Amino acid sequence: MATGGLSLDFRFFRNVLALAKQFSVPSILGGGVVSSEPERIIRALEPSYAVLSEGERTIVELLSCLEKNGDLLAVKGIAFLQNGRYLETAAREPIMDxxxxxxxxxxxxxxxxxxxxxxxxxxxxxxxxxxxxxxxxxxxxxxxxxxxxxxxxxxxxxxxxxxxxxxxxxxxxxxxxxxxxxxxxxxxxxxxxxxxxxxxxxxxxxxxxxxxxxxxxxxxxxxxxxxxxxxxxxxxxxxxxxxxxxxxxxxxxxxxxxxxxxxxxxxxxxxxxxxxxxxxxxxxxxxxxxxxxxxxxxxxxxxxxxxxxxxxxxxxxxxxxxxxxxxxxxxxxxxxxxxxxxxxxxxxxxxxxGDWDFARLLHMVKIARLKYCVRAIPQEVTRNLVVVVCPFCKQRIVYRNFDITFENQDLFRLPSTLAFFNKMVFCRNCRKRFYASSKLFRLFSHLIQFFSTPLGHFFHLKRTKNSVSLPWLGNLRLFQGRKID
Missing domain, CATH: 3.80.30.20 (tm_1862 like domain)
Structure with a gap:
């Protein structure tokens, strides 16, 4: 079994490789997820073999070597664990042509x-x-x-x-x-x-x-x-x-x-x-x-x-x-x-x-997105249809086969007046970007702008640290117990 991709899909790779191991199927992992930090990722995910950097030639040679029971150390651009010891072969030259x-x-x-x-x-x-x-x-x-x-x-x-x-x-x-x-x-x-x-x-x-x-x-x-x-x-x-x-x-x-x-x-x-x-x-x-x-x-x-x-x-x-x-x-x-x-x-x-000022920075970005991004309330929304007037060119645009559900919730279980969505679209006439937003989302946006403070960001930052220093408590250290370790 072979899989690969970027680090953002780490959990997917963990699940797939665990499944392969459960059925005693040899596995190969490639892509940026393992090429970025080979030893660390291999020890964490435990693939049978890793293909580093470009994989077209490497994986062919690796499979041929495995089929013939050859010398793995002669295959450039791979890494693996052997009795708990990390081994990485010579780097493979990039494919120039x-x-x-x-x-x-x-x-x-x-x-x-x-x-x-x-x-x-x-x-x-x-x-x-x-x-x-x-x-x-x-x-x-x-x-x-x-x-x-x-x-x-x-x-x-x-x-x-x-x-x-x-x-x-x-x-x-x-x-x-x-x-x-x-x-x-x-x-x-x-x-x-x-x-x-x-x-x-x-x-x-x-x-x-x-x-x-x-x-x-x-x-x-x-x-x-x-x-x-x-x-x-x-x-x-x-x-x-x-x-x-x-x-x-x-x-x-x-x-x-x-x-x-x-x-x-x-x-x-x-x-x-x-x-x-x-x-x-x-x-x-x-x-x-x-x-x-x-x-x-x-x-x-x-x-x-x-x-x-x-x-x-x-x-x-x-x-x-x-x-x-x-x-x-x-x-x-x-x-x-x-x-x-x-x-x-x-x-x-x-x-x-400081973390409090950085939390203020994060809050500024969030409020700016809510306050200044250009939005339009659709004239019509059905399960696969959105009709909206572009706020820039005023053209009425009809998007068919369009899924406007929000965070995997089927908005059509609710009355249209209670629908909650905020979907980015490009106008098909003038090509400008805006957001097709429901009335409920617009209300939510105004409430967030009015009531939101940097405190939420501040405590979110501190959840990944051993201690926090609140700005109004001087040097008092509050231990959180949620260090990434």
């Missing part, structure tokens, strides 16, 4: 069954169509940059596929599975403007071959975006552009090693909003360099550009990122496995602020 790899066996993984179940409410940008059929499509691997909150499980060697290879596979997969949305997976899609121009030209020609609309979206860097580039992308069928903003503070951007500037962020936002393109971007608060001054810099820009629909969040120290290693050194994460399994979504105070 991606053309050597065969095309994915999409039918073998049952792609059609996933596509048939997709709803426009289930994923970013899927609401472009009532019956989306989106695939993530890899055109490059890794990234040249070293942002402090990021970890590259397949190494830092950036490699691109040739466009001939890309479009050969695109034509096959679109025609065979009736794909209508392509998510281009390339962290540096915009690094080469000549390549971007050729991609747009070829995609436009490819899409014209089909009797259904085929659109695409991608990630690009703010330091590479131009008006010409965005126009070419829009004309070729691009409908959404994702940026890595993270902060509008020069100080925080330097701390994050983003290699971009606030002026470049402002330019990207301005240029994108001129087009009929959806904008995806985040501001994440809580970097080591964060202060109330830097928060204000970012928040003021965010408020002035509410129409851009930029999301707000809190920075997470993902396993083996620079921030994660900092947390280990400082004792902010005392038990990494418990952190990965139970606390990865919980904010950690990485800043120089």
């Amino acid at each position: 991606l053309e050597q790899l065969p095309l994915p066996d999409w039918e073998g993984v049952g792609l059609s069954s996933y596509l048939d179940k997709m709803k426009p409410s289930d994923g970013l940008g899927w609401d472009l169509f009532d019956f989306p059929r989106q695939v993530p499509f890899l055109t490059a691997r890794s990234c040249l940059y070293s942002c402090t909150f990021c970890f590259h499980p397949i190494g830092k060697k950036y490699r691109q596929r040739s466009l001939d290879s890309v479009f050969q596979e695109l034509e096959i997969i679109i025609s065979k599975f009736k794909i209508n949305i392509i998510e281009i997976v390339d962290e540096l899609f915009s690094v080469d403007i000549v390549r971007v121009k050729e991609f747009c030209l070829r995609f436009r020609g490819l899409a014209a071959k089909f009797d259904w609309p085929v659109k695409w979206w991608c990630q690009i860097r703010v330091d590479k975006v131009t008006d010409e580039m965005l126009s070419l992308m829009e004309e070729s069928g691009c409908f959404l552009v994702s940026y890595g903003f993270e902060s509008y503070s020069e100080r925080v951007l330097r701390s994050m090693k983003k290699n971009i500037s606030p002026s470049q962020i402002e330019n990207a936002v301005k240029l994108t909003q001129r087009k009929r393109l959806s904008l995806q971007g985040n501001f994440i608060f809580g970097d080591r360099a964060e202060t109330f001054e830097t928060v204000s810099e970012t928040m003021e820009f965010w408020k002035k550009n509410r129409k851009a629909g930029i999301l707000l969040g809190i920075i997470l120290p993902l396993p083996n990122s620079d921030l994660y290693q900092y947390c280990l050194r400082k004792g902010l994460i005392q038990n990494p496995i418990k952190f990965i399994e139970n606390h990865m979504w919980n904010p950690i105070n990485l800043t120089e602020l």
Whole structure:
């Protein structure tokens, strides 16, 4: 049995590997979850073998070695426990020529069954169509940059596929599975403007071959975006552009090693909003360099550009990122496995602020989301239908096959006046982001804004520490007994 993925799915891997062990089935674990911290994860999850970094060649050699009862230590890029002793073989070289790899066996993984179940409410940008059929499509691997909150499980060697290879596979997969949305997976899609121009030209020609609309979206860097580039992308069928903003503070951007500037962020936002393109971007608060001054810099820009629909969040120290290693050194994460399994979504105070001030920061972000995000109350909501007027262009938009349930609760068990939902959507006319919110949610939002205080965040922070120091009690230490250890 083989499985793999990212650390956020840690519990899933624990359950699957435990099941394999229960039935005495050999297991293989791969992906970022184990490549980030091999020994620690292997001891915690106990797979039979781990495939580190890129897995295409490694897993083939590993299976061949097992079949022939060969020498496991001769297989590069694996790790395992032998009588309780951790063994890791020599690192495998990155696959520099991606053309050597065969095309994915999409039918073998049952792609059609996933596509048939997709709803426009289930994923970013899927609401472009009532019956989306989106695939993530890899055109490059890794990234040249070293942002402090990021970890590259397949190494830092950036490699691109040739466009001939890309479009050969695109034509096959679109025609065979009736794909209508392509998510281009390339962290540096915009690094080469000549390549971007050729991609747009070829995609436009490819899409014209089909009797259904085929659109695409991608990630690009703010330091590479131009008006010409965005126009070419829009004309070729691009409908959404994702940026890595993270902060509008020069100080925080330097701390994050983003290699971009606030002026470049402002330019990207301005240029994108001129087009009929959806904008995806985040501001994440809580970097080591964060202060109330830097928060204000970012928040003021965010408020002035509410129409851009930029999301707000809190920075997470993902396993083996620079921030994660900092947390280990400082004792902010005392038990990494418990952190990965139970606390990865919980904010950690990485800043120089005291915990009370950091709780105030978290509270500011929460209230800003409730107060300033653009919302609209739908005119009509049924089990699979949402009708709403866009608050920007005033166009009446009908979303069919749309599941607007909130936190797995079937709102249609209640009268429509008591429905509770707050669903992010993109307008199909102007492509702006807003939230389709019920009247009950709007009331809830106002109550939270009125009654909420930073205390909830403060005590939530302290639940993962050995003791707390309340701001009004001076040096008195209150022991909580919920340390991550």
